[in-house]
Amino acid sequence: xxxxxxxxxAALVFSAAASAQTVxxxxxxxxxxxxxxxxxxxERAVRxxxxxxEKELGGxxxxxxxxxxxxxxxxxxRQLAQELVVRDKVNLLAGVIFTPNAMAMAPIATEAKxxxxxxxxxxxxxxxxxPYIVRTSxxxxxxxxxxxxxxxxxxxxxxxxxxxxxxxxxxxxxxxKGFTEGGGxxxxxVRVPLQNPDWAAYMQRVKDAKPDVLKVFIPAGKTATxxxxxxxxxGLAQAGIKLIGPGDITTDExxxxxxxxxxxxxxxxxxxxxxxxxxxxxxxxxWKKEYGAGETPNFVAAxxxxxxxxxxEAIKQQKGKLDPDKTMEIFKNWKNPNSPRxxxxxxxxxxxxxxxxxxxxxxxxxxxxxxxxxxxVGTAVKDPWKELQKKK
Numbered sequence: 042x043x044x045x046x047x048x049x050x051a052a053l054v055f056s057a058a059a060s061a062q063t064v065x066x067x068x069x070x071x072x073x074x075x076x077x078x079x080x081x082x083x084e085r086a087v088r089x090x091x092x093x094x095e096k097e098l099g100g101x102x103x104x105x106x107x108x109x110x111x112x113x114x115x116x117x118x119r120q121l122a123q124e125l126v127v128r129d130k131v132n133l134l135a136g137v138i139f140t141p142n143a144m145a146m147a148p149i150a151t152e153a154k155x156x157x158x159x160x161x162x163x164x165x166x167x168x169x170x171x172p173y174i175v176r177t178s179x180x181x182x183x184x185x186x187x188x189x190x191x192x193x194x195x196x197x198x199x200x201x202x203x204x205x206x207x208x209x210x211x212x213x214x215x216x217x218k219g220f221t222e223g224g225g226x227x228x229x230x231v232r233v234p235l236q237n238p239d240w241a242a243y244m245q246r247v248k249d250a251k252p253d254v255l256k257v258f259i260p261a262g263k264t265a266t267x268x269x270x271x272x273x274x275x276g277l278a279q280a281g282i283k284l285i286g287p288g289d290i291t292t293d294e295x296x297x298x299x300x301x302x303x304x305x306x307x308x309x310x311x312x313x314x315x316x317x318x319x320x321x322x323x324x325x326x327x328w329k330k331e332y333g334a335g336e337t338p339n340f341v342a343a344x345x346x347x348x349x350x351x352x353x354e355a356i357k358q359q360k361g362k363l364d365p366d367k368t369m370e371i372f373k374n375w376k377n378p379n380s381p382r383x384x385x386x387x388x389x390x391x392x393x394x395x396x397x398x399x400x401x402x403x404x405x406x407x408x409x410x411x412x413x414x415x416x417x418v419g420t421a422v423k424d425p426w427k428e429l430q431k432k433k
Contacts, residue, residue, distance in 0.1 A: 110138075112138075183394075
């Protein structure tokens with residue numbers, strides 16, 4: 042359906058929805074396909090926050106209309122977004138694991154004036170594609186640039202391996218800039234297919250190059266475990282190569298599947314389930330109470346939990362009668378000093394998250410693998426890519 046028709050339909054939607062006391066959220070995420078395990082973490086986080094704060098909504102009901110985009114599938118994501126806006130008359134769009142899907146949905150958010158809360162997808166440029174997008178998760182530049190700066194103080198040479206899509210390209214560029222500015226030398230870089238790459242062949246290439254450090258970015262979850270096991274099986278650690286990356290490569294819920302090969306891996310990231318902040322301990326405890334003692338929230342859950350928080354704030358301030366432009370103004374001025382990941386805010390200029398970045402190491406805590414925060418390598422970090430664009 043043409044975007045112009047969507048805009049017309051949306052105008053009718055919002056005139057009707059203005060008096061509604063049910064807020065509908067079109068929630069698109071991945072329940073199947075590549076990283077289909079991550080969608081449930083996103084949904085669980087939103088439902089947990091809504092349950093905890095239901096009494097604050099003054100009787101306004103929140104309806105979550107969940108849809109499966111089946112992984113990185115922009116055509117499917119666009120189709121689902123159109124249906125949710127036109128047929129289901131949603132007030133908001135939210136969710137999205139993958140960058141290509143978020144990019145495909147952006148024009149719909151713009152034309153229909155439907156605020157769109159990105160809860161994961163991390164390529165920097167996404168928020169520039171629609172004035173109705175806000176992001177509560179991260180950008181790859183936020184973690185990979187300070188990772189490069191930190192690594193340049195510890196290592197002389199690096200090899201870079203990333204997945205061949207937007208976030209991977211961002212992570213490669215950001216790490217390279219941070220590492221080379223600090224005097225480090227990149228010996229080589231390789232971009233691998235999103236699905237079913239030949240890890241052994243790539244790892245052998247890295248081993249032959251003999252860098253001090255291998256910096257990896259791949260989508261979190263099972264793919265990260267495959268990388269970890271190939272790194273170990275081919276003896277890269279024994280060859281003196283250190284494995285580092287943004288936090289996607291040691292995502293909290295996947296650590297038990299990685300086993301001891303993950304021990305000692307260093308990452309920079311904005312969230313760890315093992316963080317000792319009081320607000321994070323409360324979040325993890327609430328998660329385990331709701332979903333089971335063996336369940337652990339991950340960074341996807343943290344982004345969605347704070348995404349639900351920003352939505353609840355907009356509903357509260359407008360008493361359930363959401364106006365898209367007022368909603369975006371609320372989003373742009375939102376902050377939370379007590380998020381599970383530490384103090385966060387939305388940069389009103391870019392509509393991107395501002396947050397701390399932590400250096401973490403995989404260690405055993407009470408017999409279980411955990412990402413232990415060692416130090417804060419960046420405080421109130423805005424997206425570095427956008428900050429650099431301002432200087433051009």
